[in-house]
Amino acid sequence: MAKKLHYFNINALAEPIRYILHYTKQEFEDIRHDITTWPDVEFKKTLPFGQMPLYVEGDKSLTQSLAIAKYVARDSGLIPADAWQQALLDCAVYNIYDFWKNVVQFFLEKDEEKKEALKKVLFEETVDFFFSRFEKQLVENGGYFIGSLSWVEFVLVGIVESAILFLGIEIEKKYPKVKELVDKITNLPGVKEHIAARGPYTVPQLKK
Numbered sequence: 063m064a065k066k067l068h069y070f071n072i073n074a075l076a077e078p079i080r081y082i083l084h085y086t087k088q089e090f091e092d093i094r095h096d097i098t099t100w101p102d103v104e105f106k107k108t109l110p111f112g113q114m115p116l117y118v119e120g121d122k123s124l125t126q127s128l129a130i131a132k133y134v135a136r137d138s139g140l141i142p143a144d145a146w147q148q149a150l151l152d153c154a155v156y157n158i159y160d161f162w163k164n165v166v167q168f169f170l171e172k173d174e175e176k177k178e179a180l181k182k183v184l185f186e187e188t189v190d191f192f193f194s195r196f197e198k199q200l201v202e203n204g205g206y207f208i209g210s211l212s213w214v215e216f217v218l219v220g221i222v223e224s225a226i227l228f229l230g231i232e233i234e235k236k237y238p239k240v241k242e243l244v245d246k247i248t249n250l251p252g253v254k255e256h257i258a259a260r261g262p263y264t265v266p267q268l269k270k
């Protein structure tokens with residue numbers, strides 16, 4: 063069945079999904095909408111909640127990036143059978159998104175003074191608050207969240223790469239296990255070729 067992923071031409075919420083799809087060798091159409099001219103009013107009206115990513119499989123469609131990432135990771139050994147292990151992964155992924163919310167808030171802030179204040183808190187407190195904890199979890203679990211590769215490590219790496227791009231800092235340098243994971247995921251078969259083919263991302267300029 064034809065699979066399509068709609069998102070902008072940026073990493074952010076869609077790159078973990080793209081990584082999982084490439085790693086698990088699922089063919090899909092990687093449809094990228096232009097963020098610099100967004101909103102595409104007619105297309106936006108067709109989105110169930112007005113936002114992307116949107117995943118389409120035949121006549122079915124799904125929104126919410128985490129629901130999509132988890133769905134495309136099924137049947138691939140990236141989701142444990144045990145309910146407690148699944149819950150630990152859900153917990154980890156919501157922590158990752160709690161961090162990401164701060165980056166989005168900073169990125170979307172238009173008032174220069176407020177943006178500077180948000181940046182200060184992010185750089186001086188938020189990044190270390192979350193990453194010292196992610197690092198500790200990875201150290202305690204053999205480099206993963208629950209002891210083996212799961213869909214959530216793909217989410218962490220996608221979000222780390224996006225945060226590095228959007229904040230302009232090299233977050234992972236201070237956190238060796240996070241860095242190790244970024245290197246591991248980005249060199250996985252399928253993911254590596256995808257990255258080489260798409261080239262580097264740049265920070266998007268949003269329409270005023």
Ligand SMILES: N[C@@H](CCC(=O)N[C@@H](CS)C(=O)NCC(=O)O)C(=O)O
Binds near residue numbers: 115
């Ligand atoms: N909770 C949603 C958030 C989706 C979301 O915020 N999408 C943004 C891009 S990252 C979007 O579509 N923005 C365009 C708009 O709202 O018009 C998810 O995880 O998928």
